[in-house]
Amino acid sequence: MTTDHLPESSAGAAPRGRPRDANRDRALMDATLTELQLHGYSGLTTAAVARRAGVSTATLYRRWRSKQDLVVGAAQAWAENLGPDIDHKDLRSDLGALLQDKATALEGPSGRLLRAVLGEAAHNRALADVLFDAFVIPLQERVLALLERAVARQEIPPVEDPLVVAEMVIGPMVSHTFLVPPGQGGEAETSPGTDIAERLLPYLLRALGVREP
Amino acid sequence: MTTDHLPESSAGAAPRGRPRDANRDRALMDATLTELQLHGYSGLTTAAVARRAGVSTATLYRRWRSKQDLVVGAAQAWAENLGPDIDHKDLRSDLGALLQDKATALEGPSGRLLRAVLGEAAHNRALADVLFDAFVIPLQERVLALLERAVARQEIPPVEDPLVVAEMVIGPMVSHTFLVPPGQGGEAETSPGTDIAERLLPYLLRALGVREP
Numbered sequence: 183m184t185t186d187h188l189p190e191s192s193a194g195a196a197p198r199g200r201p202r203d204a205n206r207d208r209a210l211m212d213a214t215l216t217e218l219q220l221h222g223y224s225g226l227t228t229a230a231v232a233r234r235a236g237v238s239t240a241t242l243y244r245r246w247r248s249k250q251d252l253v254v255g256a257a258q259a260w261a262e263n264l265g266p267d268i269d270h271k272d273l274r275s276d277l278g279a280l281l282q283d284k285a286t287a288l289e290g291p292s293g294r295l296l297r298a299v300l301g302e303a304a305h306n307r308a309l310a311d312v313l314f315d316a317f318v319i320p321l322q323e324r325v326l327a328l329l330e331r332a333v334a335r336q337e338i339p340p341v342e343d344p345l346v347v348a349e350m351v352i353g354p355m356v357s358h359t360f361l362v363p364p365g366q367g368g369e370a371e372t373s374p375g376t377d378i379a380e381r382l383l384p385y386l387l388r389a390l391g392v393r394e395p
Numbered sequence: 396m397t398t399d400h401l402p403e404s405s406a407g408a409a410p411r412g413r414p415r416d417a418n419r420d421r422a423l424m425d426a427t428l429t430e431l432q433l434h435g436y437s438g439l440t441t442a443a444v445a446r447r448a449g450v451s452t453a454t455l456y457r458r459w460r461s462k463q464d465l466v467v468g469a470a471q472a473w474a475e476n477l478g479p480d481i482d483h484k485d486l487r488s489d490l491g492a493l494l495q496d497k498a499t500a501l502e503g504p505s506g507r508l509l510r511a512v513l514g515e516a517a518h519n520r521a522l523a524d525v526l527f528d529a530f531v532i533p534l535q536e537r538v539l540a541l542l543e544r545a546v547a548r549q550e551i552p553p554v555e556d557p558l559v560v561a562e563m564v565i566g567p568m569v570s571h572t573f574l575v576p577p578g579q580g581g582e583a584e585t586s587p588g589t590d591i592a593e594r595l596l597p598y599l600l601r602a603l604g605v606r607e608p
Contacts (some may be wrong), residue, residue, distance in 0.1 A: 190562065190584060213487075218442075219439045219514075219517070220437075221481060222419075222435035222436060222437045222438065222514055222515070223435060224433075224434045224435045224438040225434075225435065225437040225438050226436070270474055272576045288572070294517070297513060297514050297517050298514045298517070299514070300510060300513055300514060300573055300574075301431075301432075301435055301510050301511045301512070301514055302435070303505070303573075304432070304511070304573075305432070305512050307576065309412035310576045311576055312574055313574060314574060314575060314579055317574065318574055318575065343594050343598075344440070346567070346591070346594045346595055346598055347598070349566075349567035349570055349571050349591060350563060350566070350567055350595070350598060351564075351596070352566075352567075352570045352574070353563075353566030353567035353568070353569060353571070354559070354562035354563055354565075354566030354567070355566070356566060356569065356570050356574075357562055357565045357566035357567070357569050358562055359571070360513055360517075361513075361526060361527060361531055361565070361569075362527060362531065363520065363527055366527055366533065367534075377484070379554050381559045382559055382563070385556075385559055385560070385563060385602040386602070388602045388603075389598040389599070389600060389601045389602035390601075391601065
């Protein structure tokens with residue numbers, strides 16, 4: 183995960199790029215995530231975030247004008263970093279890597295953020311939009327790219343509805359990570375995310391029309 | 396959706412079954428859902444729920460000893476009611492009906508409750524367990540039953556990992572309903588849930604090894 187792509191500074195903020203500012207912004211994003219996990223969106227206050235980050239509320243407000251701005255900024259900062267889309271020249275490897283990347287992301291800070299704000303996004307369109315941009319779009323792009331390569335290699339027939347395939351990747355990973363309590367998922371030693379990623383792969387390949395070996 | 400299966404009354408409560416009590420309990424469950432949607436778990440207070448339901452906090456506490464008890468009770472009361480498992484003698488119809496039932500449930504009160512408490516369940520094991528029992532188990536049972544019938548009819552080969560198939564039903568329905576803002580999912584006139592249910596069906600059938608017509 184990275185906080186390189188922090189939100190644009192607003193007018194009046196210090197120039198970007200000074201290490202002191204980057205550290206301060208990072209501390210504010212960390213504090214926002216922690217407060218969201220502890221108290222949810224409606225229980226979060228900018229004062230508590232500032233206190234936890236060790237900055238004044240005036241400093242916080244120089245960069246984020248409101249609580250909503252701050253949480254939207256945190257969703258951008260903690261956007262799912264799925265890592266590079268490496269071309270393995272093989273659908274099974276490409277899809278397996280994406281599932282593992284998704285498992286890792288969901289179990290890390292970006293997954294914790296998503297989980298903490300999903301309820302609020304039901305009635306907060308700005309937040310819903312940033313979650314879509316930060317969590318759905320990057321995954322859709324990876325899926326579209328790897329399907330296109332597999333079709334070009336004639337591994338699978340053309341895919342009529344690639345966005346549904348993206349939902350079949352994102353959905354079970356999210357439901358398994360968020361809804362199945364530890365020990366209830368039938369998983370072995372591995373993490374729940376890694377476990378479901380491995381079990382999902384053969385079904386996804388078959389859904390895409392890969393022939394059984 | 397039904398509130399027939401409200402939690403057991405605790406010692407000292409009035410005898411069950413009197414219409415006045417059922418109406419009061421129903422009002423309290425309605426109020427709990429509304430407060431959860433407005434303020435999340437951490438922002439919910441038993442006083443606000445009692446006020447909204449028009450009962451005293453003493454009345455609320457006679458039945459639910461704590462805020463957690465109340466929310467767990469609400470999760471049981473609003474458990475996903477997937478409707479009866481009708482045997483259509485055909486996998487496509489059985490699975491299509493389940494997907495539609497799931498779409499309807501997610502767009503109704505049980506889906507709104509799930510969404511409002513998913514964040515809290517990350518660090519509240521009692522809540523995580525009741526969500527699993529109320530939202531995952533009933534769907535797994537429907538999936539297991541319909542797969543068994545399809546295998547018995549020799550429509551599909553035996554299914555090695557039916558719980559993964561359940562995740563492929565629940566997951567995309569949840570991710571599409573909770574993560575794709577209206578108008579971003581490529582759906583037509585229908586609701587997002589109904590739309591994704593229809594688009595998912597051919598991929599699920601193929602994943603299960605149904606031959607293309």
